[in-house]
Amino acid sequence: MRVLVLGGTTEARRLAGMVADEFDVVTSLAGRTTDPLRPAGDVRIGGFGGVDGLTRYLRDERIDAVVDATHPFAAAISGNAAVACGASGVPLLMVKRPGWTAGPGDEWHRVASLPEAAGLLPGLGRRVFLTTGRQGLAHFAGLDGCWFLARSVEPPTGAVPPHLEVLLDRGPFTVESERELIIGHRIDVLVTKDSGGADAKLVAARELGVPVLMVNRPPTPDARTVSTADAAASWLRTLGR
Missing domain, CATH: 3.40.50 (Rossmann fold)
Structure with a gap:
């Protein structure tokens, strides 16, 4: 199974490290830092060119599943992924860590x-x-x-x-x-x-x-969502079977 991980977060690197020996994993990084922490598996750097470019990439690279593990504020790529995966029929999972909640003593x-x-x-x-x-x-x-x-x-x-x-x-x-x-x-x-x-x-x-x-975080697309890399790995393994 060929998996595209939209990365740049700790969760994305952890996920790639967990499943790189099981699947053909490509992690896409936005390229905003000159020396990013590189995950296991293949890495591509740079944008896709909007929804149309991502849709073409999914088709040309024969991607079987997409995991959006980008930063919670990367609203543009998350929105593009939802549309491109919907148009291509490629399963999409979002990995978004829970947000923060104020507690006693916080202002x-x-x-x-x-x-x-x-x-x-x-x-x-x-x-x-x-x-x-x-x-x-x-x-x-x-x-x-x-x-x-x-x-x-x-x-x-x-x-x-x-x-x-x-x-x-x-x-x-x-x-x-x-x-x-x-x-x-x-x-x-x-x-x-x-x-x-x-x-x-x-x-x-x-x-x-x-x-x-x-x-506050921007709105997220309506997509299946988990909060951890472990849950994303389980989803991929189930999909792979």
Whole structure:
């Protein structure tokens, strides 16, 4: 069975490692980082060219199943996969880790988008820990009253806030290191996306009483969905039989 994994996440790499010896697995990466963590099996890098390009790829490569294990905010490719698989008759499974839920001691302010987060930010704090990815920095470029610590894997491009320090790093991170980062940079507000999974910075923010601007996930296509790589592997094995 030939499987296309739409990847870039921990779940995608774990899945490829679990089933690469059983199936012909190709993981597709968007190509937004120059040195991505490579999964087991074959890897392709770059976009497909929209729904039509992905539909052609499924046909030309004789793909038997697609697992969409992209980031929860990769709405475009998830939507394209749902349409292309529906048109091609190729089974599709989505792997989306559960989102975060605020608990006792959390001060979260949920917003629908990065522009909404930028609008609310000055009322919550002035020293900002921004962990929304380098592509979202432009939404905060007009806030010259705030100082930003932005963490990303790659340097930002395009418009950025005028008072910005960039920290190039790749997780996972520990609660202790996140606590030291927040204290050392005198952070008084955290901005992040509801990506789900274990997240040390949210624990550190709770412990230190730092408010969080949490950007909600975009809507997902109507497709069969599981929350773990193990469940996706079981689905593939059942399909393969």
